[in-house]
Amino acid sequence: MAQDDKQLIQEVTQSEYKYGFVTNIETETAIKGLTEDTIRFISLKKAEPEWLLEYRLKAFAKWKEMKQPNWAQLKIPEIDFQEIIYYAAPKRKKELESLDQVDPELLDTFNKLGISLDEQKRLSGVAVDAVIDSVSVKTTFTETLSKHGIIFCSFSEAVKNHPDLVKKYLGMAVPPSDNFFAALNTAVFSDGSFCFIPKGVRSPMELSTYFRINAANTGQFERTLIIADEGSYVSYMEGCTAPQRDENQLHAAVVEIIAMKDAEVKYSTVQNWYPGDKNGRGGIFNFVTKRGICKGDHSKISWTQVETGSAITWKYPSCILSGDNSIGEFYSVAVTNNHQQADTGSKMIHLGKNTKSTIISKGISAGQSQNSYRGLVKMTKRATNSRNFSQCDSLLLGDKCGAHTFPYIEGANKSSIIEHEATTSKISEDQLFYCQQRGINQESAVGLIVNGYAKEVLNKLPMEFAVEAQKLLSISLEGSVG
Amino acid sequence: MLLQVKNLHVSINGKEILKGVNLEVNKGEVHAIMGPNGTGKSTLAAVIAGKSGYEITQGEILYNGKNLLDMPPEVRAQEGIFLGFQYPVEIPGVSMTNFMRTALNEIRKYHGQEPMSAKDFLARMTEKKDLVELTSKLTNRSVNEGFSGGEKKKNEIFQMAMLDPQLAILDETDSGLDIDALRIVAHGVNKLKTTENATVVITHYQRLLDYIVPDFVHVLFEGKVVLSGGKELALELEEKGYDWIKKETENH
Ligand SMILES: Nc1ncnc2c1ncn2[C@@H]1O[C@H](COP(=O)(O)OP(=O)(O)OP(=O)(O)O)[C@@H](O)[C@H]1O
Numbered sequence: 204m205a206q207d208d209k210q211l212i213q214e215v216t217q218s219e220y221k222y223g224f225v226t227n228i229e230t231e232t233a234i235k236g237l238t239e240d241t242i243r244f245i246s247l248k249k250a251e252p253e254w255l256l257e258y259r260l261k262a263f264a265k266w267k268e269m270k271q272p273n274w275a276q277l278k279i280p281e282i283d284f285q286e287i288i289y290y291a292a293p294k295r296k297k298e299l300e301s302l303d304q305v306d307p308e309l310l311d312t313f314n315k316l317g318i319s320l321d322e323q324k325r326l327s328g329v330a331v332d333a334v335i336d337s338v339s340v341k342t343t344f345t346e347t348l349s350k351h352g353i354i355f356c357s358f359s360e361a362v363k364n365h366p367d368l369v370k371k372y373l374g375m376a377v378p379p380s381d382n383f384f385a386a387l388n389t390a391v392f393s394d395g396s397f398c399f400i401p402k403g404v405r406s407p408m409e410l411s412t413y414f415r416i417n418a419a420n421t422g423q424f425e426r427t428l429i430i431a432d433e434g435s436y437v438s439y440m441e442g443c444t445a446p447q448r449d450e451n452q453l454h455a456a457v458v459e460i461i462a463m464k465d466a467e468v469k470y471s472t473v474q475n476w477y478p479g480d481k482n483g484r485g486g487i488f489n490f491v492t493k494r495g496i497c498k499g500d501h502s503k504i505s506w507t508q509v510e511t512g513s514a515i516t517w518k519y520p521s522c523i524l525s526g527d528n529s530i531g532e533f534y535s536v537a538v539t540n541n542h543q544q545a546d547t548g549s550k551m552i553h554l555g556k557n558t559k560s561t562i563i564s565k566g567i568s569a570g571q572s573q574n575s576y577r578g579l580v581k582m583t584k585r586a587t588n589s590r591n592f593s594q595c596d597s598l599l600l601g602d603k604c605g606a607h608t609f610p611y612i613e614g615a616n617k618s619s620i621i622e623h624e625a626t627t628s629k630i631s632e633d634q635l636f637y638c639q640q641r642g643i644n645q646e647s648a649v650g651l652i653v654n655g656y657a658k659e660v661l662n663k664l665p666m667e668f669a670v671e672a673q674k675l676l677s678i679s680l681e682g683s684v685g
Numbered sequence: 686m687l688l689q690v691k692n693l694h695v696s697i698n699g700k701e702i703l704k705g706v707n708l709e710v711n712k713g714e715v716h717a718i719m720g721p722n723g724t725g726k727s728t729l730a731a732v733i734a735g736k737s738g739y740e741i742t743q744g745e746i747l748y749n750g751k752n753l754l755d756m757p758p759e760v761r762a763q764e765g766i767f768l769g770f771q772y773p774v775e776i777p778g779v780s781m782t783n784f785m786r787t788a789l790n791e792i793r794k795y796h797g798q799e800p801m802s803a804k805d806f807l808a809r810m811t812e813k814k815d816l817v818e819l820t821s822k823l824t825n826r827s828v829n830e831g832f833s834g835g836e837k838k839k840n841e842i843f844q845m846a847m848l849d850p851q852l853a854i855l856d857e858t859d860s861g862l863d864i865d866a867l868r869i870v871a872h873g874v875n876k877l878k879t880t881e882n883a884t885v886v887i888t889h890y891q892r893l894l895d896y897i898v899p900d901f902v903h904v905l906f907e908g909k910v911v912l913s914g915g916k917e918l919a920l921e922l923e924e925k926g927y928d929w930i931k932k933e934t935e936n937h
């Protein structure tokens with residue numbers, strides 16, 4: 204590359220940063236295919252330090268040796284990784300002038316979810332006049348956080364402003380070579396969120412990606428890193444109940460959580476990516492690696508997830524219980540309808556003494572969908588006096604769908620206890636009729652019964668999220684009975 | 686006229702269960718339906734309430750002059766029909782409070798009313814709970830989950846009180862109740878009685894009719910109403926048994 208060109212690129216990338224990523228309206232050079240040059244290009248574009256480029260390249264080298272996993276109970280169409288565009292500078296969605304230009308089906312769903320008009324506009328990319336309110340909310344939000352020394356920003360900003368923290372913790376929970384999709388993410392991740400809670404600080408509010416400045420369009424390879432230093436606490440929320448459409452079909456995100464001594468992290472997520480049409484066409488493939496490491500003694504990590512979207516979901520939020528007396532929890536509701544496929548569950552790896560883990564998984568399948576729970580509970584030799592309790596329930600609506608449970612258990616010491624319970628049930632005609640006889644129509648009845656079934660998990664969500672998630676469950680199952 | 690069942694023939698899987706039932710219920714009346722096991726009492730109740738799986742081969746049912754058989758079950762409920770189930774089902778995870786609030790508001794919506802405020806709703810819960818002496822421990826639990834047989838029956842009357850139906854059909858609400866519970870349930874039903882509504886009780890025991898005094902007693906036998914009369918008919922039945930009915934019908 205000529206010296207002039209390099210300089211030009213440098214200038215472009217830097218000026219881009221100066222004015223903020225999201226203000227850049229036009230699409231940047233998009234390159235197809237995955238080679239070392241692609242990765243160098245991404246890193247250069249983002250003006251990353253040398254070590255991060257090296258880190259990406261190493262991951263890429265590993266990835267080339269790996270094979271796409273095929274052990275999940277999923278039918279995954281062939282993905283041509285050379286056909287994917289790995290870097291497009293965040294482009295602004297075309298702004299629409301009014302809600303009349305938005306897909307009526309989408310608006311219908313918004314209304315059912317009870318999303319306000321302004322919010323509907325924001326979500327569907329309609330220009331909003333009255334943004335003052337939300338801007339001031341965001342500013343107050345950031346100010347409050349910084350008063351407590353909490354860092355909450357985009358991943359790119361963290362690389363620029365807190366490189367030491369990023370360098371220290373990146374890959375601690377999910378090493379670059381962990382699995383095929385994690386390696387891919389490490390090589391090409393675009394942006395994501397970074398969060399650091401300093402020693403002894405309890406975050407005064409729920410951290411929601413919704414409020415993160417520059418949250419727009421983090422892309423298909425999202426990277427999240429959350430660090431809770433000694434004795435700190437944070438509740439972190441990701442995703443939203445509104446349906447998310449995206450032109451990228453493949454999503455492979457990585458989320459890492461690190462909890463130091465006496466720290467606690469609650470991570471809640473609602474995933475509602477486009478599941479495809481009734482025949483399963485066009486939906487998103489969601490291959491996510493989420494892992495937390497309870498590094499210090501008495502630390503705790505809880506994952507709570509409500510999964511309703513995507514054509515294919517492959518996701519196992521896990522905990523490595525490394526500190527003594529540490530606690531890992533996983534609460535999950537996964538809904539599949541029409542032709543959706545989900546293979547989800549958790550891994551609890553007990554390394555420390557007296558460690559405890561709980562897995563509560565509620566699968567709901569309707570239509571012709573397939574819903575699998577896959578979990579691993581491992582007690583190592585050192586993890587004496589540890590306990591796990593797993594409860595995996597499946598609810599079937601109709602007789603064309605499937606529910607599967609694959610619990611794997613490895614116990615290497617005698618003082619630890621692993622308990623596993625599983626049930627499969629159906630919504631009975633009698634239950635539906637009972638509701639109808641009280642004046643509740645069939646669809647509301649299904650919603651009511653399903654929410655009752657999932658209550659144990661929904662109760663773990665932050666309040667406002669829980670209310671939305673309830674509505675979402677009902678909507679996801681519309682038309683699945685009768 | 687509130688309810689008019691005309692020459693109703695109903696089959697299940699091709700087998701005829703109801704063979705030409707006629708029944709007329711006016712506002713302000715209490716009717717009792719008696720009859721041996723398996724003669725179709727619950728079937729009649731289920732068909733009026735709109736349960737699926739029944740084949741109506743002949744006849745019609747009018748409710749306030751409207752064709753009931755055209756309405757989905759929830760609309761019948763919204764129109765004021767309540768069925769107290771012989772075997773109430775359990776709905777795990779759905780609290781009684783949430784269940785009742787959903788039901789009540791759906792019915793209100795049907796009549797163009799706003800949802801009831803949380804405060805009014807809770808006040809209503811407390812009032813109606815007291816009526817059937819149901820403890821808060823039960824209403825805080827999931828719908829019928831782990832309720833004893835008697836508690837389930839009381840819970841049916843509680844729901845009836847909450848929803849204030851125009852026509853209540855109580856299918857063996859008395860069976861499985863101890864003497865005290867029977868008195869409480871009957872008291873509840875009597876309290877809810879007005880000149881604008883009607884109750885149909887299905888029972889095997891004349892004992893219930895000492896508490897809920899019927900204006901009419903009907904005997905359903907082999908899919909037909911073979912005998913109707915005043916409350917004395919129940920006493921006569923108790924004395925003579927169903928063999929008597931059998932002979933009576935054979936003679937005709
Ligand atoms: N789903 C069904 N499939 C087949 N037969 C049925 C079904 N439901 C009811 N029946 C039959 O229909 C007949 C009437 O049943 P129903 O429950 O209406 O009787 P009942 O008068 O309420 O009896 P009981 O006094 O025992 O409650 C019985 O012979 C019963 O076996």
Ligand SMILES: [Mg+2]
Nearest residue numbers: 726727728771
């Ligand atoms: Mg019966």
